[in-house]
Amino acid sequence: MGSPLEFSLRQRWWFLLAGLGVALVGGFAFQRLPIDAYPDIAAQSVWVVTTYPGRAPEEIERRVTIPIEIAMRGVPRVETVRSQTIFGLSLVQLIFEEGTETYWARQRVQERLTGVELPDGASADLAPVTSPCGEILRYELTSDGTIDLMERRTLNEWAVIPRLLRVPGVADVSNFGGLAKQYAVTVQPTRLTQYNVTVADMVEAIQANNAAAGGSVLKRGSMSLVIRGAGLLESAEQLGNIFVKSVGGTPIYLRDVAEVGPAPMARSSIYSKDRADESVEGIVLLRRGENPSQVLAGVRQAIDELNETELPAGVRIRPFYDRQHLVDSTLHTVAHSVSLGIVLVVLVLLLFLGRPSMATLIAVTIPFSLLFALVLMWLTDIPIGLLSIGAIDFGIIVDGAVIVGENIARRLGEATRCARERGPGPVEVPRVVLAAVREVQRPVVSSMLMVVAGYLPILALTSIEGLLFRPMAQTMVYALLGGLIFALFLVPALATVLFRTGYHESSGRLAAALQTAYARSLRWLIAHRWPAVITVAAILALVGGRVLPRLGTEFLPYLDEGPIWVKANFPEGTSLQQTAEFGKIIRQVALEFPEVRFASAQVGRTEAWTEPFPPSRIEMMIGLAPPSTWRRFPNKAQLVEALARRLREEFPTTRFVFTQPIIDMVTQDTNGTSANLGVQFSGPDSGVLLSLARRTLSLLATVPGARDVNIEQEGPQPQLIIQPDRRLCARFGVRIEDVSRLIDVALGGAPVGTLYDGERRFDIVVKLDPGSVASPQAIGRLMLANAQGQPVPLAQVARIEIADGQTIITRENGRRILTARCDIVDRDSGSFVAEAQRRFEREIRPSLPEGYRVEWMGMFENLERATRHFSLVIPATVALIFVMLWITFASLRSAILVLISIPLACVGGILALYVRHMPMSTSTGVGLAALFGISIMNGVLMVRRITEMRESGLPLDEAIVQGALQRLRAIMIAAIVAIFGLLPASLATGLGSDVQRPLATVIVWGLFSSTLLTLFVVPVLYRVLQPKLRIPASRASS
Structure with missing residues (x-):
């Protein structure tokens, strides 16, 4: 049957039809693939959310958090268990190994959770299946003034949220702000004394008069009647008419001793x-793994329906943050860079190949490889985004087709000229094309395999960096595979169809002049080879010894999401209302900047699952106008700096953090802190932890480059503690349960029943009038009933005092933790952390108490992990490429000679980073790893052709010059199209370009230096390293 190449030429129409089929399937895959700006880089975790209303953090930690943590010990594939306990809420997070299936993990956790004995009143559940990247839309429920806050929140909870939850792909919708409706029985203690009624009497009466019953079925002739007792409360009037007790023959109703109503x-x-003023906000969360663009389209449609048909007049849903803007802006940046790169590639092909037909043939590689990659992305669940499709260098993809096409053009052009000189007679196009492809088939395949090998360090990345960059490497490998298939099978087939009568090469003056100048320069360098080698060695030493250490290091470049996310922590114990007043001032300050489009502030925490924030905390989203409209600030960083300076002038003692919404939530979820650097202390005593954290804060604040230095968790806050005295309770005949119930119900407003209003349900609470319990003394005068029914003041059986207690208790792997955190500005992370660690070891480590541990974490931790990974995997990859070269050339010297292309390529990339003031990061490391395989390709072509020329019998120097000249055009075309393919991305400044830019800079300028040095240094080194060659006798005789 012959080789696959011969078969493809004989059956070229079938192969071309198969290529068209791949393109059609690729178009289908494009419509099915999810589209997002960035990959979901959050850890695979399951949250156990337990509400325990009215309970202090210390009590919830003891009775809820620790039992759940103990129950979760031994859950398979769990890496870390973290917990946060705050007033009324416990959150336990289980972080699983990467790759764990979501629903398998949830099932394991649910199995353990069912065995946990929780106290009465505590309710545990699993959080929705979403991720920190899942927040896709925020909206405000506005009113023209006719609907108050309570009614707006009720509409949001009972009309808007249920409709949005029906949208496929929505995991949850949480409410923030507004007034939650309940039916309150508000009691004046004087009335209780007047009518001799206790809170317990009222609770018992409500529960006894709010019941339904079922009486089976009553048969009546041929009919059956369902018997049902309808005694559930359905209105405030029914609630107020409940009979409590009789005093002196007079019935006492709830309305007599309390105010009853919403x-x-x-x-x-x-x-x-x-x-x-105040409003109501809704936050839409995406189910993990869903397509955000499709889900957002469904959400927007649902919002339009609600606005048009279901909401009352004057009430509207107004979205103000839509993740689609980030997706669209990022994809616009990607599309602009990719399309411009493709245009530049085609122009370069036209310039060097002369004939539009051959340039077009090679350029078709781009759409084919892209559609081929989309098919494999669809099969392997890789979404379209900035770091998948956006990171493809189509110039590199077409390199194989360039080499094959250029050799076909050269050989077919020679055959056409020979045929014309011989006289009439057709050119055997298939035979010439087959010979031309065979000539370069082996170096093309081996070079592409080495390019793929260069991506192995990226494919082996783990954690955040793996989730971020693995899709890029996978997509690039898919596209390279598609480009290789096109180059070896479809380019020859198309060439035989397009050039049936031969190929007429255009020999332009530019190409001739270029070859003449190159040959002259190369001969001069060969004659002066030792000074050239020494010069190159000096450049390598200078770059490696002086430039590289000055670059600095960071984990990732700044990922611009658009909005600014501001977090402000006011003194512990600040009330919700006072914090809201501070938030009003912050909003006004932000709106002074014309670059700000909106400023929305969240004070406290929603009743949703992952926000353990106290009333003294503000989180603010600041939306920005398009940067093209800015006048005072050239970039976002300077705007943030000016805003921070202005807010710190207004609130000099407040702890502010300036970040972005997605990265803040992802890093907090994955690392335990959203800061660039966190110093985490763990141990048994919160006071000792606080002391260590404060000392560390003082140290970090003096390290140059530190900003937003504070403690991650809030400090102690005042608590009113009511401690029953068991001896006095026994003396007065009062049970501890009676004291606890008074605190729960009368002071805490614990629900005692449910009132049904159609499909809606609202809690019924019995509580004392806030004005009557405004001080510890007033609380002490509250009456309890002893076993004989006699009133006993609470102060007689309990100690009432104000003391500091915990605002939030954080734990990790069974130990309490406290984290000192800071961000880093105007300095690379690596040097900052190194200096901070040296000072910590000298000033704080010696006094660290026994039983306490310290851990350095944050973005810095990710940087260290990525650095360790690259330091192990990159040498292994270089060794693998060396082995492949050795096998390809069957010569140790030739393999070493080509391997020199790697440091030669790194020179340009490192110098470009230095000139552009870009530190080394995971992004640049990924670019360097990709550059390794790419830079090898040209070296393989050059060395193989020179060796073939020597084996043909040419003298050494002439073989070097002629071999280099024959590969000049192919190498230049391949290199220039690869450079131009990513040049727009290396210069891009739009939203989403932050990660692309360092990666593209390294590859573009690394290829630039690699190409120059391959064309001039590799031939010179060949002359130095390969002075002798043993020519096989068979070739010599021929």
Whole structure:
């Protein structure tokens, strides 16, 4: 049957039809693939959320958090267990190994959770299947003034959120702000005394008069009637008419001793936007793994339906943050860079190949390889995004087709000229094309395999950096495979169709002049080879010894998401209302900047699952106008700096953090801190941890480059502690349960029943009028009933005092933790952390108490992990490439000679980073790893052709010059199209270009230096390293 290449030429129409089929399947895959700006880099985790209303953090930690942590010990594939305990809420996070299936992990956790004995009133559940990257839309529920905050929140919870949850792909929708509706029985203690009624009497009466019953079925002739007792409360009037007790023959009703009616729940959150008063916000969360663009389209459609048909007049849903903007902006950046790169590639092909037909033939590699990659991306669940399709260098993809096409053009052009000189007679196009492809088939395949090998360090990345960059490497490998298939099978087939009568090469003056100048320069360098070698060695030593150490290091470049995310922590114990007033001032300051489009502030925490924030905390999203409209600030960093300076002038003692929403939530979830650097202390005593953290803060604040230095967790806050005295309780006949129930119900407003209003349900609470319990003394005067029914003041059986308690308790792997954190500006992370660690070891480590541990974490931790990975995997990859070269050439010297291309390529990449003031990062490391395989390709072509010329019998110097000249055009075309393919990405400044730019800079300028040095240095080194060659006798005789 012959070789696959011969078969493809004989059956070329079938192969071309197969190529068309691949393109059609690629178009189908494009429509099915999810599209997102960045990959989901959050860890695979499961959250156990337990609400325990009215309980302090210390009690919840003891009775809820620790039992759940103990139950989760031994869950398979769990790497870390973290927990956060705050007033009324416990969050336990289990972080699983990468690759763990989501629902398998949730099932393991649910199995353990069912065995946990929780106290009465505590309710545990698993958080929705989303991720920190899952926040895709925020909206405000506005009113023209006719609908109050309570009714707006009720509409949000009972009309808007249920409709949005029906959108496929929505995991959850959480409410923030507004007044939650309940039915309150608000009691004046004087009335209780007047009618001799206790809170316990009222609770018992409500529960006894709010019940339904079922009486089976009553048969009546041929009919059956369902018997049902309808005694559930359905209105405030029914609630107020409940009989409590009889005093002196007079019935006492709830309405006699209390105010009964709708009232707001105790608030945990306040939301405001721009200069308006309070409002209601909704946050839409994406189910993990769903297509955000499709889900957002469904959400927007649902919002339009709600606005048009379901919401009352004057109430509207107004989205103000839509992740589609980030997706669209990022894809616009990608599309602009890719399309411009493709245009430049085609222009270069036209310039060097002369004939549009051959340039077009080779350029078809680009859409084919892209569609081929989309098919494999669809099969392996890789979404379209900035670091998948956006990181493809189509110039590199066409390199194989360039080499094959250029050799076909050269050989077919020679055959056409010979045929014309011989006289009439057709050119045997298939035979010439087959011979031309065979001539370069082996170096093309081996070179492409080495390019793929260069991506192995990226494919082996783990954790955040793996989730971020592996899709890029996989997509690039897929596209390289598609480009190789096209080059070996479809380019020859198309050439036989397009050039049936031969090929007429255009020999332009530019090409001739270029070859003449190159030959002259090469002969001069060969004659002066030792000074040239010494010069190159000196450049390598200078770059490696002086330039590289000055670059600095960081984990990732700044990922611009668009909005600014501001976090402000006011003194512990600051009330929700006071914090909201501070938030109003912050919003006004932000809106002073014309670059700001909106400012929305969240105070406290929502009742949703992952926000253990106290009332003294503000989180603010600041939306920005398009950068093209800015006048005062050339970039976002300077705008953030000016805003930070202005806010710190207004609130000099407040701890501010300036970041972005997605990266803040992802790093907090994955690393335990959203800061560039965190110093985490663990141990048994919170006081000791706080002391260590404060000392570390003082140290970090004096290290140059530190900003936003503070403690990650909030400090102690005042608590009113009611401690029953068991001896006094026994003396007065009062049970501890009676004291606890008074605190739960009368002071805490714990629900005692449910009122049904159609499909809606609202809690019924019995609580004392806030004005009557405004001080510890007033609380002490509250009455309890002893076993004989006699009133006993609470102060007689309990100690009431104010003391500091924990605001939030954080734990990791069974130990309490506290983290000192800081961000790093105007300095690379690596040098900052190194200096901070040296000073810590000298000043704080010696006094670290026994039983306490310290761990350095944050973005720095990711940098260290990526550095360790590259230091192990890159040498292994270079060794693999060396073995492949040795096998390809069957010569140790030739393999070493080609391997020199790697440091030669690194020179240009490192110098470009230095000139552009870019530090070494995971992104640049990925670019260097990709550069290794790419830079090898040209060296393989050059060395193989020179060796073939020597084996043909030419003298050494002439063989070097002629071999280099014959590969000049192919190498230049391959290198220039590869450079131009990523040049737009290396210069891009749009949203989403931050990760691309360092990666593309390394590859573009690394290829530039590699090409120059391959064309001039590799031939010279060949002359130095290969002075003798044993020519096989068979070739010599021929």
